[in-house]
Every structure is written in C-alpha cells, then in structure tokens.
Amino acid sequence: MRKIYIIISAYNEQENIPLLTEQLQQNFENISFKNYELVFVNDGSKDQTLSVLMEIQKSNPRVIIINQSKNFGHEIAMTAGLNYVVQQNKAIDSDYAVVFMDADLQHPPAIVAEMVQLWEKGNKLILTQRTDNEDKGLRYSILGNTYYWILNFLSDVKIPRNMPDFRLLDKKYVLWINSLNETDRMFRGMLSLVGLQDAHIIPFAAPKRNAGKSKYNFLELYKLAIDSVIQFSIKPLRVATFIGILGCLFSILFLFYSIYISWVHHEPRTGFLTLLSVMIFFCSLIIFFLGIIGEYIGRIHIEVKNRPLYFNEVLKNEKE
Ligand code: UDP
Ligand code: MG
Numbered sequence: 001m002r003k004i005y006i007i008i009s010a011y012n013e014q015e016n017i018p019l020l021t022e023q024l025q026q027n028f029e030n031i032s033f034k035n036y037e038l039v040f041v042n043d044g045s046k047d048q049t050l051s052v053l054m055e056i057q058k059s060n061p062r063v064i065i066i067n068q069s070k071n072f073g074h075e076i077a078m079t080a081g082l083n084y085v086v087q088q089n090k091a092i093d094s095d096y097a098v099v100f101m102d103a104d105l106q107h108p109p110a111i112v113a114e115m116v117q118l119w120e121k122g123n124k125l126i127l128t129q130r131t132d133n134e135d136k137g138l139r140y141s142i143l144g145n146t147y148y149w150i151l152n153f154l155s156d157v158k159i160p161r162n163m164p165d166f167r168l169l170d171k172k173y174v175l176w177i178n179s180l181n182e183t184d185r186m187f188r189g190m191l192s193l194v195g196l197q198d199a200h201i202i203p204f205a206a207p208k209r210n211a212g213k214s215k216y217n218f219l220e221l222y223k224l225a226i227d228s229v230i231q232f233s234i235k236p237l238r239v240a241t242f243i244g245i246l247g248c249l250f251s252i253l254f255l256f257y258s259i260y261i262s263w264v265h266h267e268p269r270t271g272f273l274t275l276l277s278v279m280i281f282f283c284s285l286i287i288f289f290l291g292i293i294g295e296y297i298g299r300i301h302i303e304v305k306n307r308p309l310y311f312n313e314v315l316k317n318e319k320e
Contacts (some may be wrong), residue, residue, distance in 0.1 A: 001035055001094065002033075002035065002095045002097075003036065003037065003095075004033065004035065004037070004097055004098075004099060005037050005085045005097070005098045006037070006039065006041050006103070007041065007082065007085070007098055007100050007101070008020070008101055008103050009041045009043055009044055009074055009078055009081065009100075009102070009103065010040055010041065010053075011043040011045050011049075011050050011071060011074070012038075012047045013049055013212060014045070014047045014048040014049045014212075015210065016103050016105055016210045016212065017040070017049065017052050017053060017056065018052065018056065020103055020105055020109065021038065021056055021060070023109040024109045024112060027050070027110055027112060027156075028116075031043045031113050031116060033116050037063075038060075038062050038063050038064065038067060039064045039084060040063065040064065040066065041068060041078070041080050041234060042067050042075070043068050043076075043077040044068050044070040050065070050067060053065050054315065057315070057316075059318070060317070064084070064314065064315070064316055065315040066081060066314055067312055067314075067315055068310055068311050069310070069313075070311075075185045075187060079185055079310070079312050080309070080312055082178055083178065084314060086174065086178050087275060089171075096173050096174075097116075097168055097169060097170045097171065097174075098169050099116075099167070099168045100169075101166050102164075102165065105207065105210040106164075106206050106207060106208070106209050107164065107206070108204060111204055114202065116168075116185040117203070118168075118170055118200060120185070121171065123168075123170075123200045124169075125167070125173055125196070125199045126158075126166045126199070126200045126201075127163055127196070127199045127201050127202070128163065128164060128166045128167060128201060128203070128204055129162050129201050129202070130162040130163075130164060130203075130204065130205070131162075131204065150225075150229075151225060154229045154233060154235050155228055155229050155232050155235070156233035157189050157192035157193055158192055159188050159192060159228055160188070160192075160196070163188060164206065165187060167191075172236070173191075173194065177190055177191070177194060182231070182303065183305075183306070183307070183309065184231055184299060184302065186227055186228055186231060187227055188229060189232045193232070217302060226295060228298060228307065230292075230295050230299065234296075237292065237293070240292060240293075243289075244245055244289075247282060247285070272277055
C-alpha cells in the first residue's frame with residue numbers, strides 16, 4: 001500500500017506543533033489519500049517540544065517521534081527522518097514518498113495536500129519556491145542576492161534561489177539521496193547533484209513563522225555559504241592557483257621593469273610604501289588561500305573519521 005511520510009524537524013517549537021498537527025489532519029480530511037505518518041524529529045529541543053509531541057502521540061497513532069540525543073542541526077534532523085523511512089521500508093517493497101517541512105507553519109499544510117495529489121498523479125519530485133517572504137531577513141535582502149550569486153558562481157552544482165526545505169521526494173529520489181553518505185550534509189546541494197530536471201515546482205508565499213524565533217543567525221549563514229561552496233566544488237582551489245599564476249607573472253614583469261629603469265635610466269629605485277602595500281596585499285592573499293585549503297582539509301578530517309551522524313531513539317504509539 002502506498003504511503004506518505006511527512007518529516008518535520010523541530011527545535012524549540014512547542015507552541016507550533018499542536019496547531020501544525022491539527023492543520024495537517026484537516027487537510028488530509030479533504031483529500032482521498034489517507035495512508036500517512038507524521039515523523040517528527042525532535043532535534044534536542046530545550047523547551048517542552050518532546051512532551052508536547054508525546055502528549056499528541058497518545059491520541060494519534062500516526063505520530064512517530066524521533067528523539068535526537070542532542071541538537072544536531074536541521075540538515076541532520078532531516079537525514080535522521082529520511083533514514084528512519086528507508087529503514088522502515090527496507091524489507092518490504094512498497095511504494096512511498098517523503099515530504100519535508102518545517103514545524104513553524106511557514107510551510108502551509110494545504111500545500112502538503114496539493115503535493116500528495118500531484119504525487120498520486122505520477123509526479124516524482126515536487127519542489128516549492130517562495131514568491132514572497134514576509135519574514136524578510138538577511139537571506140532575502142541585497143546581501144541575500146549577492147550571497148546566491150557568489151554561491152552559484154563558485155559552486156559546481158546550481159543551488160536554486162528561494163527554494164526552502166519544503167518538498168516531496170518519491171521513493172526513487174529518497175533512495176538516491178540516501179545513498180550519498182557524506183558527513184556534511186546539505187539537502188539543496190545533494191538534490192542538485194541527483195538532478196532536478198523532472199521537478200514540479202509549486203510557488204507559494206511563505207507566511208511569518210507562527211511562534212518562537214528563527215534559529216539562523218549570521219554565523220549559521222556563513223557556515224552554510226562556506227559549506228555549499230566547498231562541499232560541492234573544488235573551484236575555489238582553482239581560483240587560488242589562477243590568482244597565484246597571475247601574481248607571479250605580474251611580479252616578473254615588475255622585476256624586469258625595475259631592472260630596466262635602474263640600469264638604462266640610472267634612476268635609484270625608491271618607494272618603500274609601495275613595497276609595503278604590495279607585500280601586505282600578497283601576504284593576506286596567501287593567508288586567505290591557506291584558509292581555503294584549510295577548509296578542505298578540515299572536511300577531509302571529518303569525513304575520514306566516518307562517525308555516525310547522530311544518535312536517537314524512535315518513540316512509537318504502543319497501542320498500534
Ligand atoms: N530546526 C531544527 N534544528 C535546528 C534548527 C532548526 O530542526 O538546529 C528546525 C526548526 O524547528 C524549523 C526548521 O528547522 O522547523 C527551520 O528552522 P527556522 O524556522 O529556524 O529557519 P528559517 O525558517 O528562519 O529559515
Ligand atoms: Mg522558519
């Protein structure tokens with residue numbers, strides 16, 4: 001029997017979960033497809049998220065709780081949900097799809113119902129695109145535009161703009177994504193790796209988050225930016241080599257010019273300040289590119305350890 005798993009990652013979302021569950025249920029009442037499961041990943045919340053979930057689970061056997069042992073971050077939470085679904089279906093050759101969504105009601109439950117209907121009609125990959133974001137923050141400003149421009153310039157995989165982590169993946173895509181076993185995970189990049197050609201895109205206006213506050217700050221975004229470039233491309237290393245070669249050529253030309261001036265024209269070479277600024281410039285360039293190389297080596301270090309991505313336990317409604 002075909003089944004839909006809705007994976008909802010939640011970190012400090014105690015106020016939002018009851019409302020979200022209710023709205024999802026209402027939306028499933030309007031459509032014919034009924035075989036669904038709500039897989040909540042509690043990502044080490046510090047508020048009452050877990051007890052709220054356990055309370056809801058008592059009366060709702062569709063609710064599965066994956067309780068992470070601590071906060072591992074949104075991408076890892078989604079991975080934990082995905083692994084759970086793959087594990088559940090390992091022995092049986094059933095057909096299923098996964099919907100990823102946030103717990104803060106920025107991803108409208110009505111669209112989940114729309115996705116399910118599209119899936120029933122045969123769509124295998126359904127993505128969403130924000131047409132407008134009331135929660136205009138750093139990510140949607142001029143800085144945001146520059147951010148995506150640089151990202152897409154430096155990275156080998158194209159990371160589409162305004163595509164939130166709100167999507168439906170059919171079994172085929174679930175298994176593809178699940179076969180990527182990198183430690184450092186970024187779903188948007190991984191999806192681009194797999195290929196987005198067959199995607200159906202649903203545009204939607206994202207509302208403000210219902211309660212609580214966003215967990216992304218400047219540092220998080222910085223990390224995401226570095227990750228999305230370095231994880232999916234070695235272009236920055238190539239840029240470094242290219243600038244190095246350019247610098248060499250320039251300094252050779254400069255050397256010849258200096259020799260020419262002092263030997264042919266007998267002018268003494270002065271210009272201490274010029275020398276100093278050129279030196280500072282090239283030293284900073286070297287440090288910058290050492291940093292880039294460091295980022296890659298750091299990642300190799302993390303990948304070779306091959307540690308488990310997370311630790312968790314799955315809580316089910318025992319009545320079932
Ligand atoms: N989230 C998570 N772990 C984290 C941070 C966030 O599971 O460490 C969840 C969060 O509860 C929400 C979703 O990821 O459901 C998106 O987070 P948030 O709303 O803070 O991001 P924004 O919408 O501002 O991009
Ligand atoms: Mg949000």
